[in-house]
Amino acid sequence: MSFSPNGKYLASCSMDRSVLLWQTRHFSEREHKSTRVNVEFDHATGVSWSPDNHALLCAKHNENRLQVYKLSKKSDGTLGNPQVAVTFDKLDDDPLVGSGISSNGGSAEQRHSAGHYVMCCSERGRLTVFDLRGGVLASTDTRQAPVHAARISPCGRFIMSAGFTPDVKVWEVAFTRSGDFDKLSRAFELKGHTSGVLDLSATPDSFRMVTVSRDGTWKLFNTNVEYRIGQDPQLIQSAPCGGGESGSASRVALSPDGCTVAVGARSDVQLFSAETGDMMATLAALHSSPITCMLFDPTSRYLLTTGDKHIRILHNVPGCRVNIQVMKDKLAKTTNHTLKERLTAQVKELQAFLSTLGE
Template sequence: MDLSSILALSPIFLTVLSGIAIIIYFSKKAVPSHESSTGGASSEAAGDVSASTNASKPKKKPEKAPPHRDSKFKFSHAWLSSSLKGHNENVLDMSFSPNGKYLASCSSDRSVLLWQTRHFAEREHKSTRVNVEYDHATGVSWSPDNHALLVAKFNENRLQVYKLSKKPDGVLGNPQVALTFDKLDDDPLVGSGISSSGRYVMSCSEHGRLTVFDLKGAVLAGTDTRQVTVHAARISPCGRFIMSAGFTPDVKVWEVVFTRSGEFDKLSRAFELKGHTSGVLDISATPDSFRMATVSKDGTWRLFNTNVEYRIGQDPQLMQSAECGDGGTATRVAVAPDCSTVAVASRADVRLFSAETAELMATVAALHTGPITSLLFDPTSRYLLTAGDKHIRILHNVPGCRVNIQVMKDKLAKTTNSTLKERLNAQVRELQAFLDSLKE
């Protein structure tokens, strides 16, 4: 091709090249204008581009979370007596020994820790560790003699007893597996315990299989709670009753009957706690079982007088009821042993009500980094314990103190007995001095 031919074709080439350049220019300009006009679609497009880019890169191994990732969270409150720190993962259940000297707590970190209650007010808290090998406990309870623990194992889905003995320093320890119960089925256990009488052991599964064992693990009786899903099952502190709360709005209470000679007789329906309009999530009772408290998905808690002649058909009587104040999210309830206060846990908060008037007396918020999993008063009613992460909070029961002061003042106004007046005045002064020490 000669020079004249090339020169003849050059305008055509220039035209083509100019067209290509114009197309490329406007195609680049179109991308941002499309993104600004479509909003969400542009985000998806960007996500696709990002995903394709990330896919071409080698994936980084996820960084391990620090062992104490919530260590920066520091709860403080005027009523906080102390916090028990020893577990590495979430605390799932707590139980006081019958003599009140120890608290047992179990966690998903495969341990049960034993704490001495006499050290609660101190800054440092030593504990004795019980290892749950290849598993973790979801529930823990004490034997009446304070020398054995019953744990509900999560993976194996059965009960196990650990025998404890005193160490040279007099502290309980040296845990040894004494008995492992047979696994009944694959239905997860949601409740277990040893009766305070020491006569029987109870377990209840999520779908309502309630079983009573003797102390050697033999099945004495069983029944279906017929509650679709069971949320909580407990032995009453007096040891006579088994309480079951679940999907249905009524709490069912059974009596475990023994003969005068101490032999097991039967598992008999005693009474029901009625009145809620939705499923019941938790239940609690006073040491004599004369009062029982419930909390429900309907957003209320109820306190019943259960000191009734149920054998002749007398029903429990409703004493108090109130809204929990958080839209039905409350999941745990505890009634103080002296029946002064009712505590209701919702998410990571606790509300304290007067058992005398149902008045909301206080709300303690953000106790834990997660939802509260366990809630109970100590045997003296002076402290309220909560668990919701790997720590246990011990709070002074200030509302209970105020309720008791008012109850005593009411008694003072009615009594004419000088000895009783002197005793009541002394108790009022003692409780008021305690409140003053907390600047309440």
């Protein structure tokens, strides 16, 4: 699954050879209409939105290559009429375990230093960076085979890879001030697990990153560090997960507000407070098969999960409560009038949201 940068659409891909486009404003309604994009003679294992919200990058399973579909707006305002715009060259026969397009989001400084590019990573650890037309900009071996997950950070500045080794490697994709690609280089590592890392996630500014490992724990790191002068990320929280069974937790998601860590273990989801590390809720048997993907919406109010033929949309009530308390703590400490007004408005908005759920 992937949310569009403007937050208006969700794209999901399936083994039924389709990519479905959903409007997020319909999440609270009973009926959920979608627009279908057919992946001919193949199916997508990953999907990502372009920065302009008008194209989709799909990782094709059988061909082991990337393909871009251009979308146009219909008369009713929905997206549709998909057309294949770019087909990337096939690099090797290894399955692709990660792909994406840089969103160029994050802070103003990050937007200035990041550029638009496409990434894919194979199971054997070949990490490749392309330009938007499919030309290869850089390639490297992650030395983590088999690789379990590879992601572009939401800010577009980093690529994160996790695999057989207990450390997550984070790469910086650097661009010049004129917007030309400069280099792909190692930025830092996330260390502390005792077994292979299965999944990872980051906040929109990439200042927080979370990992889940075969060792039965998740770890949250402060990655807002001066890595260019050798400063390492700092461990903020760590907690056991997956019901105490080592290796049963295989998916992790960090809410955009940085308050909630969701861990998928088999068909169950556990919600943790990123502030204290405490488990706040367990949602059992959400799917008829193991969870394959978890994703928070841009507001952090919803958690989406996949694992069978359905997408489950869950209200993130525990995370909203944590966020309210975090903002109240900030209110008690700040003397800035403008910040107080903004925090007060945000608290009231979240409280109103919870009240609509009977909380």
